[in-house]
Amino acid sequence: MSRKRKLSLEQKKSWFGVLFITPWLLGFILLMAVPFFQSLQFSFNKLTLTAEGYDLEYVGMDNFKNILFTDAWYVRNLTEAVTTMALNVPLIIFFSLFTAMLLSQKFRGRMLARAIIFLPVVLASGVIAKLDSGNFLAQVMGASSTDLESNYSGLRSIELRPLLLQAGLSVEIVNYLTGAVERIYQIISSSGVQILIFLAGLQSISGSLYEAAKMEGATGYEAFWKITFPMISPLIFTNVVYTIIDSFYNNKMTEMIQNTAFVNLNFGISAAMSWVYFLVITIILVISAYIISKRVFYQD
Numbered sequence: 580m581s582r583k584r585k586l587s588l589e590q591k592k593s594w595f596g597v598l599f600i601t602p603w604l605l606g607f608i609l610l611m612a613v614p615f616f617q618s619l620q621f622s623f624n625k626l627t628l629t630a631e632g633y634d635l636e637y638v639g640m641d642n643f644k645n646i647l648f649t650d651a652w653y654v655r656n657l658t659e660a661v662t663t664m665a666l667n668v669p670l671i672i673f674f675s676l677f678t679a680m681l682l683s684q685k686f687r688g689r690m691l692a693r694a695i696i697f698l699p700v701v702l703a704s705g706v707i708a709k710l711d712s713g714n715f716l717a718q719v720m721g722a723s724s725t726d727l728e729s730n731y732s733g734l735r736s737i738e739l740r741p742l743l744l745q746a747g748l749s750v751e752i753v754n755y756l757t758g759a760v761e762r763i764y765q766i767i768s769s770s771g772v773q774i775l776i777f778l779a780g781l782q783s784i785s786g787s788l789y790e791a792a793k794m795e796g797a798t799g800y801e802a803f804w805k806i807t808f809p810m811i812s813p814l815i816f817t818n819v820v821y822t823i824i825d826s827f828y829n830n831k832m833t834e835m836i837q838n839t840a841f842v843n844l845n846f847g848i849s850a851a852m853s854w855v856y857f858l859v860i861t862i863i864l865v866i867s868a869y870i871i872s873k874r875v876f877y878q879d
Contacts, residue, residue: 621850628844642851653852656831657859664826664863667766671822672815675770679777680807697771769825773818780814781807809876816871823867827860 586594607615622642624635646653682693784807792802827833836856840849 618850618853621847622854624847626846633846638847642847643855645848646852646855652835656835657856660827660830660832661859661863663830664823667762667769667826668819668822670762670766671770671773672818674766675773675818676777676811676815678770679774679781682774683778683781696767696774769822772825773822776814776818776821777811780811784810812875813877816868816875819867819871820864823864824860827856832856 620635623637623639625638625642627634627636678696682689682696686692788806788810789802792806797805833856836849836852839845839852
């Protein structure tokens with residue numbers, strides 16, 4: 580009798596990867612596959628609700644032509660969503676990594692510092708908004724978070740702008756930095772998951788690497804770029820993909836799609852809007868993943 584062939588380490592890793600994504604595949608096939616392809620069908624049709632359900636009237640590319648060349652707000656909202664994403668993603672990644680490195684240090688009150696950092700994340704998570712609207716405490720908390728998002732910044736941009744200009748920075752860089760100050764609450768509230776991922780990655784780096792670097796005379800700056808950054812580069816890749824998707828999750832574009840479908844009952848136009856939005860997000864993710872994957876270091 581021939582012996583049973585054992586799987587190699589690479590084959591075992593491959594099968595573990597398949598097992599890891601199996602729940603998602605089953606969920607997609609059982610719950611999402613039919614609506615996914617139905618929405619594609621709706622995008623090429625005019626859907627009319629009837630007593631028996633709905634009727635479809637094929638209109639070809641008319642729905643797509645309508646939203647791209649006739650609708651006055653679709654392209655504008657889509658451009659705004661992409662621009663906001665491009666501005667916020669680098670800031671969120673930088674803030675998340677910086678905060679995770681601070682919170683990974685050993686100091687007194689570390690747990691309190693972590694709680695304070697995650698407080699805006701909790702306030703912005705939607706939990707407060709979903710509480711009973713008659714609850715006075717919920718109203719106060721919701722109003723406070725809204726006020727923070729719109730008004731709070733450590734330094735108001737009107738005060739920071741002249742300082743940066745006098746320092747010799749270009750107008751474009753000053754506009755970007757002052758815009759980041761104005762969006763500081765939004766950036767903090769969108770960084771919770773990324774901070775946790777970076778924190779887990781930083782704590783998994785062996786301390787012996789830093790000890791060896793210190794014995795060789797490496798500075799903290801050199802240790803970061805030679806050890807920390809390469810070791811967490813796969814997590815930077817993960818966080819960038821997550822942040823891009825998260826930035827497209829809830830904005831004027833998604834509100835417009837929902838209102839078109841469930842308020843105006845124009846499901847064909849709404850499906851076309853969704854597919855164009857989906858294709859734009861996919862293209863951005865593919866380009867971003869291709870560029871970042873070239874710089875990712877995977878430890879064997």
